[in-house]
Amino acid sequence: MRAVVLSSKPGITFDTGALIGLERRHHSMRKVYVAAITGGFIITVPTVVVTEWWRSGYREKERAILLRSVRVEPLFEHVARLAGTALGLVQGAGAVDAIVMASAAVRGDTVYTSDAKDPRRASGKSAGISRSADRENVGVSCQSTAG
Numbered sequence: 001m002r003a004v005v006l007s008s009k010p011g012i013t014f015d016t017g018a019l020i021g022l023e024r025r026h027h028s029m030r031k032v033y034v035a036a037i038t039g040g041f042i043i044t045v046p047t048v049v050v051t052e053w054w055r056s057g058y059r060e061k062e063r064a065i066l067l068r069s070v071r072v073e074p075l076f077e078h079v080a081r082l083a084g085t086a087l088g089l090v091q092g093a094g095a096v097d098a099i100v101m102a103s104a105a106v107r108g109d110t111v112y113t114s115d116a117k118d119p120r121r122a123s124g125k126s127a128g129i130s131r132s133a134d135r136e137n138v139g140v141s142c143q144s145t146a147g
Contacts, residue, residue: 011042013104014070016052016096017114019045022066023059032112043070046079046103048096079103 012032014022021029036043050072054063082102087093104111 009041010108010110011044012036013044013046013100013107013109013111014049015100015111015113016049018112019049019053019066021114023053023062026114029112029114037069044073044103044107044109045070046073046099047075048099052096073103075099079106082106 018029018032022033033043045067050067079099079102082105083095083098086098086102087095090098100111103109
């Protein structure tokens with residue numbers, strides 16, 4: 001069974017590190033965010049990332065504003081299965097990272113993170129990966145190979 005791509009134009013998926021980078025006003029992550037918004041790219045944030053990132057209190061209003069500017073994606077069964085496959089193949093992979101990579105792979109998105117280690121660990125054999133990086137951010141392009 002092939003996953004359905006919702007848009008003909010690949011988008012961007014942010015992981016927890018990307019949201020933390022935006023929240024901390026890291027210049028390079030802000031550039032990615034602004035370029036995506038002005039370029040009309042859809043920025044997707046899986047719900048598990050919101051769970052890992054969200055804290056009430058300090059900066060809660062800023063977090064809520066940021067979430068309104070992105071597409072928050074629920075965890076669908078087909079994405080969970082793809083992530084589970086990656087977890088079984090990649091030693092030391094975490095569930096959140098695997099879900100982020102699987103979610104992006106289904107759409108052909110580029111994943112942005114501030115932690116270069118995450119995509120390498122979570123990608124597994126369930127996604128084709130290409131990587132580009134600057135000092136603070138890593139972009140990973142994903143294509144689903146689930147069939």
